[in-house]
Amino acid sequence: xxxxxxxxxxxxxxxxxxxxxxxxxxxxxxxxxxxxxxxxxxxxxxxxxxxxxxxxxxxxxxxxxxxxxxxxxxxxxxxxxxxxxxxxxxxxxxxxxxxxxxxxxxxxxxxxxxxxxxxxxxxxxxxxxxxxxxxxxxxxxxxxxxxxxxxxxxxxxxxxxxxxxxxxxxxxxxxxxxxxxxxxxxxxxxxxxxxxxxxxxxxxxxxxxxxxxxxxxxxxxxxxxxxxxxxxxxxxxxxxxxxxxxxxxxxxxxxxxxxxxxxxxxxxxxxxxxxxxxxxxxxxxxxxxxxxxxxxxxxxxxxxxxxxxxxxxxxxxxxxxxxxxxxx
Numbered sequence: 430x431x432x433x434x435x436x437x438x439x440x441x442x443x444x445x446x447x448x449x450x451x452x453x454x455x456x457x458x459x460x461x462x463x464x465x466x467x468x469x470x471x472x473x474x475x476x477x478x479x480x481x482x483x484x485x486x487x488x489x490x491x492x493x494x495x496x497x498x499x500x501x502x503x504x505x506x507x508x509x510x511x512x513x514x515x516x517x518x519x520x521x522x523x524x525x526x527x528x529x530x531x532x533x534x535x536x537x538x539x540x541x542x543x544x545x546x547x548x549x550x551x552x553x554x555x556x557x558x559x560x561x562x563x564x565x566x567x568x569x570x571x572x573x574x575x576x577x578x579x580x581x582x583x584x585x586x587x588x589x590x591x592x593x594x595x596x597x598x599x600x601x602x603x604x605x606x607x608x609x610x611x612x613x614x615x616x617x618x619x620x621x622x623x624x625x626x627x628x629x630x631x632x633x634x635x636x637x638x639x640x641x642x643x644x645x646x647x648x649x650x651x652x653x654x655x656x657x658x659x660x661x662x663x664x665x666x667x668x669x670x671x672x673x674x675x676x677x678x679x680x681x682x683x684x685x686x687x688x689x690x691x692x693x694x695x696x697x698x699x700x701x702x703x704x705x706x707x708x709x710x711x712x713x714x715x716x717x718x719x720x721x722x723x724x725x726x727x728x729x730x731x732x733x734x735x736x737x738x739x740x741x742x743x744x745x746x747x748x749x750x751x752x753x754x755x756x757x
Contacts, residue, residue: 454537454579454609460488460496462584462607468504471597480507482525482601496531504554523554523561529568539576546570550590566590566599580609640755645672647683647750649707650743653690656702658710666707669752670715676754680721683708683750688742689729701726707748 466482484502491497507521529548535541550566572586583606590599647669649662658666673679685704687696704724711717734741 454490454493454576456490456492457611458490458609459611460490460498460582460607460609462486462488462605464500464502464584464586464603464605466502466586466588466601466603468507469600469602470507471592471595471599473595473597474509476507476509476521480521481505482603484525486527488531493537494533496533498529498531500527500529501525507554521555523552525550525552527551527566527568529570533574539578542574542576544572544574546572546586546588564595565593567593576609582607582609642753643756644751644753645669647707647748649748651703651746651748653688653742653746654699656699656706658706663710663714666710667715669750670711670717672752672754673711673717673721676752679752679754680723681750681752682723682725683711683748685724685726685748686731686733686745687729688745689732689736690742691729693728697726697728699726700728703748707750 463485464483468479468482470476470479482502482504484500486498486500488496488498502525504521504523504525507523509519509521527548527550529546531544531546533542533544535543546568547570548568550568552562552564552566554562554564556562568588568590570586570588572584574582574584576582583604585604586602588601588603590601592598645668647665649658649665651657651659669681673681683704685700685702685707687700687703689696691699701724704726708722708724711722712719729736729745732741732745733747734744736742736745
């Protein structure tokens with residue numbers, strides 16, 4: 430792969446897409462860029478001149494802030510002393526391929542967006558002696574992007590590179606230019622004038638009667654520490670079921686309660702069992718559709734009578750429900 434050809438393709442794409450001017454930043458956007466970086470190698474490399482990395486990359490925005498990018502660059506002007514011919518310089522050739530995730534700060538649009546990056550890279554580079562070195566790097570970086578328009582940006586970056594194979598660290602500093610395109614276009618809402626309403630036709634009819642609100646309430650009492658529905662409560666539950674069958678658009682929530690005897694946790698579970706028992710009668714015995722009846726337990730948290738007396742505790746051992754419907 431020739432770096433000059435790569436840069437030419439990227440720059441040509443930037444100019445062509447910028448002239449279109451119909452794209453926007455955001456989730457789903459694609460960025461292409463060309464970059465140049467100065468390479469600061471570890472001293473163990475024995476490079477006399479550390480040289481530059483020139484390349485290009487492409488990124489895809491998974492969200493408005495997070496992108497995943499692939500880049501490729503080739504090293505230039507990296508030299509070392511030739512071990513065969515002392516005093517002469519040997520040009521070192523190499524390449525770096527990287528995959529990085531980038532988090533951008535700030536809002537998409539024109540202006541400054543700092544970012545942090547992390548990822549992995551593979552370096553293939555020549556040696557002072559014969560052969561090539563292949564190394565895997567863990568990358569971490571930071572930088573700034575400035576968007577001159579929705580599409581065109583420049584960037585400056587610093588990247589730290591830890592050589593997993595050799596255990597040493599290197600870094601690079603660079604600049605670049607790129608293009609963002611293909612994201613979700615932000616449309617400016619157009620306010621349309623509201624047309625004058627047409628006059629309503631005059632119809633000589635009797636006015637419709639106002640709807641009347643009808644309501645059925647249920648109050649089922651329970652024995653101490655029991656969740657079984659008493660036989661004498663079935664007729665009240667049937668009245669509620671008949672009302673719901675008459676008005677099929679209605680729904681209800683069955684609410685279970687206890688007195689204050691026992692722990693909060695035990696009473697919570699007891700109230701839930703009581704509410705579920707009444708719901709079971711409504712659904713399985715009297716045929717109300719299950720999706721129209723919910724149940725919930727409130728434990729001892731909502732007393733309606735004094736829990737210090739037996740009469741008050743009996744009143745608090747209850748399940749309540751109500752259903753409302755509008756009738757013309």
